[in-house]
Amino acid sequence: MSFIIIAIDGPSGVGKSTIARKLAAELSCVYVDTGAMFRCLALSWGKQGCPESDLFLQELGEQTRIYFEDEKTFCDEIDVTDEIRSEDISSLASRISLFPSIREVMKKKQRALVKEECEAGNYKGAVLEGRDIGTVVFPYADHKFFIDASPEIRAERRYLQLREQDVDADFQEILSALVERDHQDKNRSIAPLRAAEDAIIIDTGNMNIDEVMQHLLESVDRTKIYA
Ligand code: DC
Numbered sequence: 001m002s003f004i005i006i007a008i009d010g011p012s013g014v015g016k017s018t019i020a021r022k023l024a025a026e027l028s029c030v031y032v033d034t035g036a037m038f039r040c041l042a043l044s045w046g047k048q049g050c051p052e053s054d055l056f057l058q059e060l061g062e063q064t065r066i067y068f069e070d071e072k073t074f075c076d077e078i079d080v081t082d083e084i085r086s087e088d089i090s091s092l093a094s095r096i097s098l099f100p101s102i103r104e105v106m107k108k109k110q111r112a113l114v115k116e117e118c119e120a121g122n123y124k125g126a127v128l129e130g131r132d133i134g135t136v137v138f139p140y141a142d143h144k145f146f147i148d149a150s151p152e153i154r155a156e157r158r159y160l161q162l163r164e165q166d167v168d169a170d171f172q173e174i175l176s177a178l179v180e181r182d183h184q185d186k187n188r189s190i191a192p193l194r195a196a197e198d199a200i201i202i203d204t205g206n207m208n209i210d211e212v213m214q215h216l217l218e219s220v221d222r223t224k225i226y227a
Contacts, residue, residue: 003118004029004125004224005140007133010147011193012090012181013154015204019147019212020129021071026217027124027225030117033068034110034130034137035093039084040066040075041102042092050092054101061105067113087177094181097131098188110137124225131185134196142224145216146195149204151178 006029008020017033024031044064045057067074072081083089096102110133114126128137134144149157155175162169185193195201200219204212 002224003114003123004142004220005114005138006125006127006220007138007141007144007196007199008127008129008147009131009134009145009193009195009199010129011131011149011151011154011178011185013158013178014147014149015157015209015212016129016147018209019216020127022209022213023216023220024127026213027127027220027222029125029127029225030114030123031068032110032113032126032128033073034106034128034133036068036073036084037066037106037109038093038097038102039089040064040073040080041106042089042096043075043080043084045096046089046092054099057096057099058101058105061102061109066109090181091177094184098184098190100190103132103136103190107137114138131193132191134199135194136191139196143220144196144199145219146199146201147204147212148201151175151182153205154178 004027006023008016008023010016020033021031023029041061041064044060048060065076072079073084074080110128114128117123118126130137134141134146152175155171155178158174158178159169159171182193202212202215
């Protein structure tokens with residue numbers, strides 16, 4: 001039996017999670033938030049004092065159990081859904097993602113997670129969101145999308161979201177943190193953030209979520225799902 005694999009890559013704060021989650025639900029696929037997986041490791045790494053060793057990180061990566069259940073993220077059986085969303089963890093995750101050992105461990109974990117979930121018979125395939133899904137983790141994915149928007153638009157969306165939640169926010173601070181993370185993600189030597197050559201690029205600058213969803217659904221070949 002074959003499973004459909006859909007890769008959704010793009011920079012921070014572009015709305016990949018909302019889009020990927022919706023698409024997965026619509027297509028009866030498992031949703032895999034690979035950024036959350038990097039964040040879980042960053043959390044464990046931070047708790048251990050951030051030792052800068054490739055071997056240490058490899059062992060940490062191999063030993064840490066990460067899984068998703070009922071829209072929650074678990075790291076070694078602890079629900080870390082909210083804890084991994086802090087600004088500190090965002091920048092630690094970006095730092096940790098530079099290590100070659102971590103990229104290798106995460107690639108294996110992501111592939112294994114998809115295989116396990118699909119073979120258990122609960123899903124028709126997987127929708128994965130991240131930075132290197134279409135280029136490295138699943139280069140033979142059935143569909144690849146690269147979702148983009150300017151840093152200013154992404155920062156403004158984040159700012160409004162925080163204000164709506166009554167959280168104190170500074171637009172300039174959000175923008176500089178985004179620009180710094182973009183720079184780190186795009187310029188690392190291994191698996192940098194970039195669109196795969198065969199990815200469909202969608203600039204969401206002037207689009208709402210429903211319009212993006214429509215675009216994605218029109219591009220997905222549903223015959224592959226029910227094959
Ligand atoms: O998508 P996110 O903001 O939750 O991801 C957090 C960090 O993890 C991001 O700065 C880079 C890293 N990451 C990565 O290197 N590769 C992925 N496939 C997903 C995330």
